[in-house]
Amino acid sequence: xxxxxxxxxxxxxxxxxxxxxxxxxxxxxxxxxxxxxxxxxxxxxxxxxxxxxxxxxxxxxxxxxxxxxxxxxxxxxxxxxxxxxxxxxxxxxxxxxxxxxxxxxxxxxxxxxxxxxxxxxxxxxxxxxxxxxxxxxxxxxxxxxxxxxxxxxxxxxxxxxxxxxxxxxxxxxxxxxxxxxxxxxxxxxxxxxxxxxxxxxxxxxxxxxxxxxxxxxxxxxxxxxxxxxxxxxxxxxxxxxxxxxxxxxxxxxxxxxxxxxxxxxxxxxxxxxxxxxxxxx
Numbered sequence: 292x293x294x295x296x297x298x299x300x301x302x303x304x305x306x307x308x309x310x311x312x313x314x315x316x317x318x319x320x321x322x323x324x325x326x327x328x329x330x331x332x333x334x335x336x337x338x339x340x341x342x343x344x345x346x347x348x349x350x351x352x353x354x355x356x357x358x359x360x361x362x363x364x365x366x367x368x369x370x371x372x373x374x375x376x377x378x379x380x381x382x383x384x385x386x387x388x389x390x391x392x393x394x395x396x397x398x399x400x401x402x403x404x405x406x407x408x409x410x411x412x413x414x415x416x417x418x419x420x421x422x423x424x425x426x427x428x429x430x431x432x433x434x435x436x437x438x439x440x441x442x443x444x445x446x447x448x449x450x451x452x453x454x455x456x457x458x459x460x461x462x463x464x465x466x467x468x469x470x471x472x473x474x475x476x477x478x479x480x481x482x483x484x485x486x487x488x489x490x491x492x493x494x495x496x497x498x499x500x501x502x503x504x505x506x507x508x509x510x511x512x513x514x515x516x517x518x519x520x521x522x523x524x525x526x527x528x529x530x531x532x533x534x535x536x537x538x539x540x541x542x543x544x545x546x547x548x549x550x551x552x553x554x555x556x557x558x559x560x561x562x563x564x565x566x567x568x569x570x571x572x
Contacts, residue, residue, distance in 0.1 A: 301345060301366035306334040308352045311468065322351040342368045355469050356549035357406075374546035377411060385548065396555055398571035400533070406466075406550030407474055408435045416556070419570065420445065420526065435554075436463065440482045447488050450523035450530060456487070458520055521559045529566060532559040 309319055309330075316334075317327040325344070332338035333348075340348070345366050349359045360370035377386055393401045393414040400416030410417075410433040421429065425443050438444045440456055449455055463479045519534040533556035543549035558564045 300336055301340065301362055302334045302336045304362055304365055305340075305345075305348055305352070308349075308354055308358075309334075312352050314352065319348065319351060323347050340366060342366070342371075346371065356543055357470065357546045360546065361471075372544060372546050372549075375548075377547060382547075389551075389553070392553065398567040399558060400556040401554065402435065403551055403553050404435050405547070405552075406470065406472070407478060408437075408463075409433065410435055410438075411551065416567070420524065422526070434478070436478060436482050440485050442485055442488065445524065446485070448525040450525065451521070452487065454520060455522055519559075522556065529562075531563045531566065533557060533563065534559045 309316070314322075315327075316330045319325075320327045320330045323330075323344070324347075329338060330348075333340045333344070342363065345362050345368065346359065349362055354362065356372050357374075360372055363370055375382055389403050389412050393403070393412055396416070397414050398416055400414065400420055402413035402417050403411040405411055413433075421438065424438065424445065428438055428441060428444050436459060439449075439459065440446050446452055446456075460479070460483055463475070463482075467475060467479060522533045522535060524531055524533070536555050536557060538553045538555070540548050540551065558567060
């Protein structure tokens with residue numbers, strides 16, 4: 292994804308971000324130590340904000356790092372944040388740290404994706420889940436959304452596919468609201484158009500399936516609480532249950548780092564824990 296400055300100028304862009312965040316001019320002015328009058332002048336193009344003001348407003352509006360560069364360009368300033376490739380020597384410490392983190396999470400699945408959901412790194416737990424996926428879907432760059440929702444990917448093995456698919460598409464929709472990315476929009480339209488397998492359970496059926504899986508964990512039906520939407524996926528004749536957690540970097544100063552996300556799959560029942568540990572042993 293490249294940073295593109297629009298022809299509308301920085302004022303309308305800042306106004307759009309403010310409205311998207313549902314913040315009034317007065318509230319934004321108080322946060323940024325300015326005045327509602329000055330914010331109004333910036334948004335209408337009657338005043339040109341300083342570089343510092345653009346960054347301050349972007350910070351208080353929680354604008355993504357890539358889009359902050361676009362705001363600066365629209366205001367006539369140079370981009371502030373670099374976009375460094377992960378294989379650059381300057382990223383070696385970060386790269387090794389990510390791999391060490393993923394290895395430390397084994398035998399549980401974990402992976403790192405970029406802003407297009409392309410897989411940057413993954414551990415052996417993810418490799419285990421991808422067993423049986425056709426080679427054509429495993430050709431780099433691997434895409435986590437495509438691998439999960441493609442009819443030839445993991446989708447036929449996901450017991451609660453309708454629920455999980457809805458969760459993933461909603462996640463992409465939230466990201467599209469923040470990032471003006473044609474590539475991400477194309478990916479969303481592609482995966483949203485994938486047909487659901489005929490055997491895909493309805494939401495109510497999926498809930499019953501989850502309860503039956505919990506019962507097979509040896510705890511009795513309903514004794515394992517659904518504290519988050521689980522990913523219920525078949526593997527080698529078993530149904531494994533996971534909940535997903537996503538982590539990002541605090542205060543990133545590089546576009547690439549800002550768009551990295553570390554997803555870890557935490558076992559949601561004792562049976563899944565025991566099975567993964569037996570594989571590791």
